[in-house]
Amino acid sequence: MGCGRCIDWCPVGIDITEEAARLVQLMPAYRPEDSNGERRRSAAAPCHLDHRHRLRFAELSTPVRFAAGEFVFRENEPATPCWLLGTGSVVLTTLVPGRGTVALETCTECKRRGLTCVMVADGTPCLGSVTHSGCGAQCPSVSRGCYGCFGPTTDPNLAAMSGWLRTCGMNEDAIGRIFATFNVAAYGSEGHDRGAPE
Amino acid sequence: MAPRNRELTVRALARVEGEGRVDVTVREGRAERVELNIYEPPRFFESFLRGRHFLEPPDITSRICGICPVAYQVSACNAIEQACELELDDAVRDLRRLLYCGEWIASHVLHIYFLHAPDFLGLPDSIALARRDREAVERGLSLKKAGNAILDVIGGRPIHPVNVRIGGFHRMPTTAELIPLSDELCTALDHAVATVRWVSSFDFPDVELDHDLLALHDDSSYAIDDGEIWSSTGLRCTADEFPKHVVERQVPHSTALHAELDGRRYLTGPLARYSLKSSQLAGVSAQTAADAGLGAQCRNPYRSIVVRAVEVVYAVEEALRIIDRYERPAEPFTAGPPIRTVGHGVSEAPRGLLYHRYEFDPTRSIRAAIIIPPTSQNQAAIEHDLRRAVDGNLMPADDDLTTLCERTIRNYDPCISCATHFLTLTVDRR
Numbered sequence: 001m002g003c004g005r006c007i008d009w010c011p012v013g014i015d016i017t018e019e020a021a022r023l024v025q026l027m028p029a030y031r032p033e034d035s036n037g038e039r040r041r042s043a044a045a046p047c048h049l050d051h052r053h054r055l056r057f058a059e060l061s062t063p064v065r066f067a068a069g070e071f072v073f074r075e076n077e078p079a080t081p082c083w084l085l086g087t088g089s090v091v092l093t094t095l096v097p098g099r100g101t102v103a104l105e106t107c108t109e110c111k112r113r114g115l116t117c118v119m120v121a122d123g124t125p126c127l128g129s130v131t132h133s134g135c136g137a138q139c140p141s142v143s144r145g146c147y148g149c150f151g152p153t154t155d156p157n158l159a160a161m162s163g164w165l166r167t168c169g170m171n172e173d174a175i176g177r178i179f180a181t182f183n184v185a186a187y188g189s190e191g192h193d194r195g196a197p198e
Numbered sequence: 199m200a201p202r203n204r205e206l207t208v209r210a211l212a213r214v215e216g217e218g219r220v221d222v223t224v225r226e227g228r229a230e231r232v233e234l235n236i237y238e239p240p241r242f243f244e245s246f247l248r249g250r251h252f253l254e255p256p257d258i259t260s261r262i263c264g265i266c267p268v269a270y271q272v273s274a275c276n277a278i279e280q281a282c283e284l285e286l287d288d289a290v291r292d293l294r295r296l297l298y299c300g301e302w303i304a305s306h307v308l309h310i311y312f313l314h315a316p317d318f319l320g321l322p323d324s325i326a327l328a329r330r331d332r333e334a335v336e337r338g339l340s341l342k343k344a345g346n347a348i349l350d351v352i353g354g355r356p357i358h359p360v361n362v363r364i365g366g367f368h369r370m371p372t373t374a375e376l377i378p379l380s381d382e383l384c385t386a387l388d389h390a391v392a393t394v395r396w397v398s399s400f401d402f403p404d405v406e407l408d409h410d411l412l413a414l415h416d417d418s419s420y421a422i423d424d425g426e427i428w429s430s431t432g433l434r435c436t437a438d439e440f441p442k443h444v445v446e447r448q449v450p451h452s453t454a455l456h457a458e459l460d461g462r463r464y465l466t467g468p469l470a471r472y473s474l475k476s477s478q479l480a481g482v483s484a485q486t487a488a489d490a491g492l493g494a495q496c497r498n499p500y501r502s503i504v505v506r507a508v509e510v511v512y513a514v515e516e517a518l519r520i521i522d523r524y525e526r527p528a529e530p531f532t533a534g535p536p537i538r539t540v541g542h543g544v545s546e547a548p549r550g551l552l553y554h555r556y557e558f559d560p561t562r563s564i565r566a567a568i569i570i571p572p573t574s575q576n577q578a579a580i581e582h583d584l585r586r587a588v589d590g591n592l593m594p595a596d597d598d599l600t601t602l603c604e605r606t607i608r609n610y611d612p613c614i615s616c617a618t619h620f621l622t623l624t625v626d627r628r
Contacts, residue, residue, distance in 0.1 A: 060325065135355075138354045138355050138360050139354070139360050139368075141354065142354045142360060142361040142367070142368045142369040143368050143369040143530075144360065144361070144363070144368040144369075147257060149358075174251065177250065177251060177254075181254075181257075181258070182246070182258055182261055
């Protein structure tokens, strides 16, 4: 919170959260007219922008159209564009054959980049195989281990990871610290077994 | 005619980093109360650094700011390296300075083009600026991109770089990896000079500050990544002595601590740096500063936009010089545990001097941490400047006076989230 990343990204240099909060405060709920001409609250307008402000945002955008069933965004692509939904809906899924709906690990991004595994090759502690993907394996690309910015992946195998971290020379205090930093969620907060030292 | 008693309100100050407000009460034409209210909740960084391993602060403290993460990393490294008594290879120091130049370029350009310039052009924001002067905004974006490219190539990513560690870097880039940066920076140098020319054509109100100025000094260059602490009233001290001179105190209306230098209000940042060290600028940056009409000192807060633009020219030139002489060192970092119990570190964040202090226990964990960011040090100077803007001001319309207050604050490029952190203005005319 308040780290300034949004203002850094924003092409117009404004704090979007502040502006959005103000718009919500000032504007009546977004109520598109239905086929009968009756005004109703739309379930698909969570930010409650009124028509005028939607148009204002739309003015600053480039129109795009996607066919039904088309992939709009794939994990690991740079998340640079924002979409203002005109009509239709977007479904969010991650499917891996044999594993169902899951989040991919940073480890898979490393493999795709063809980077040498820093943990296997150099004995550098790395959380890549229990961490949600999305960064593009930044840390292994500069010869350091992942420290878990994107948080734990679905069902992380912390017992196996803890064993590897011990092999890399980390003691229980250090393992406790690396699993609980300042990121999205603490590893093991869902009761995942961290495994006892042998 | 201006009302004798007035109350002004800015519900949400735009074009500053973070959230806060200003309360101004004017009674019988005089500013009775001027408070810069920083109300963002405290972020407790100093508390949750306790118990962490001595190698962790660069990764943790960089999260304090998405605009100046390198400043936090470098001040943290300087403090901890002092406690570990590490001597860094010159090439490693150089690369750290190069990374810092990237941050100066990106941060200053963001403020110049997107936050500050609209004030001088009577425009609400940079979208309006893009409609009127598309070329200017494109120049700004291209220049910011050049700064980001440095951060990306050396730091691993433009925000919260991952490659910085105590004692140096995890991996040193190869000479070949830096070559594309040189090409981009040559274009950026033209854009940076054009930026100085552009901003120096703005109209500047005639205001002179009398605050004490505080900045880092280095005999060999315009200090960025480290240095001795110098003030305009003759103070010379090292990072260790900073706490003897700078004392923080809580004020009721702000979640950011106020700071005093030997009991006085003071200013850190571009105006302080330029006024104390302009003689160290050389080459294109010195020439553009002269062409822009800046003297040896600049104490006009509105002209801070020109000083920032000159510092961008300097950072681009310096980045080119570092890349030119770069030879990849054999070892990317020097390692060693804390030897002293306490370490102090300073560096020049884009907004001013940033101080870190760490105290370690025998297990090499952090026992206590103190972080003093530039915006928190500048609060008293900003309030003083606001008071002067409002005191005896004859503007008849509250809206105009409110706008003036917002401009007065934006001159300082406050980073409220860093300070914890700013802005809604309430003026109470009684």
